[in-house]
Amino acid sequence: MLLVASPAMAHHPMGGRTPSNFLEGFLTGLAHPLIGLDHFAFIVAIGLLSAINRQGILIAIAFILSAMMGTGFHILGFSLPGAELFVTGSVLLFGILLVMKDSPNTFTIASLAAIAGVFHGYAYGEAIFGAEMTPLFAYLVGFTAIQVVVVVSMFAVSRTLLQRHEQQKVPASLRSAGLVLCGIGAAFFSSQLIAVILPMKG
Secondary structure, eight states, rough: OOTTTTOOOOOOOOOOOOSSHHHHHHHHHHHHHHHHHHHHHHHHHHHHHHHHHHTOOOOHHHHHHHHHHHHHHHHHTOTTHHHHHHHHHHHHHHHHHHHHHOOOHHHHHHHHHHHHHHHHHHHHHTTTTTTOHHHHHHHHHHHHHHHHHHHHHHHHHHHHHHHHHOOOOOHHHHHHHHHHHHHHHHHHHHHHHHHSSSSSOO
16 A cells, blocks of 8 residues: 555645635635645644643644745745655654654654644645735635644644543553554655655656
8 A cells, every 4th residue: 555655746726726816815725734635644643742742832833833934935936855755754753753652842843843844834835836915825824724723623632532531641542543644644655755766757
C-alpha cells in the first residue's frame, strides 16, 4: 500500500481554477485543508497534541500563524523546495509524537508545529497563487477559520477523553489515533519520497 499510494499534491478545490471573487476565495480556503488528507490529518494531530500538553494552545497558535506565513511566502514568489515532502513527513512525525509515552515539551512541539506550518501554508498557497487581493484575503480567512474549527473540535474531544481517563497521561484512544496518523503519514511520505527519487517522466 505504501508503494502504490499516489503522491500528495497541492489540492485544488476549484479544479485548478484560481478563485476570482470573495466567495470563491473563502470557499476554496475552507475546502483546501479538508480535501487534502495529509493536511487534514496534520490539523487533527495539532488539536490532539494541544490537548495533552500543558499550555498546548501554543502549539495550535504556532501552527496556524506559521501556515499563514507560509502561504504569504508562496504568494510573494519565494521558492520552498520539497514542500510536499515536508508536509507528508510532518504528518508521520506528529503521529509518532502522539504515540510516544514521553513526548517532548510543549515549546519543542510548538517549534516543530511552526516549521511544519510554513510548509503546509506554502502548499496551501498553490491554490490561490495569482489571485486578486479580494479572493486572496478571503482564502486566508477561510483556511484559517477551518483550521481553528478542526483544532478546537479535536481539542475538546481530547480533553473529554482525558477527563474520563485521569489515571492515564494519554488514553489508549488517543494513542490509536496517533497510530492511524502514523499510517497516513507513512503512506503519503513514502509516495512523495519515491516521486523525488524516481520522478515520473511527463
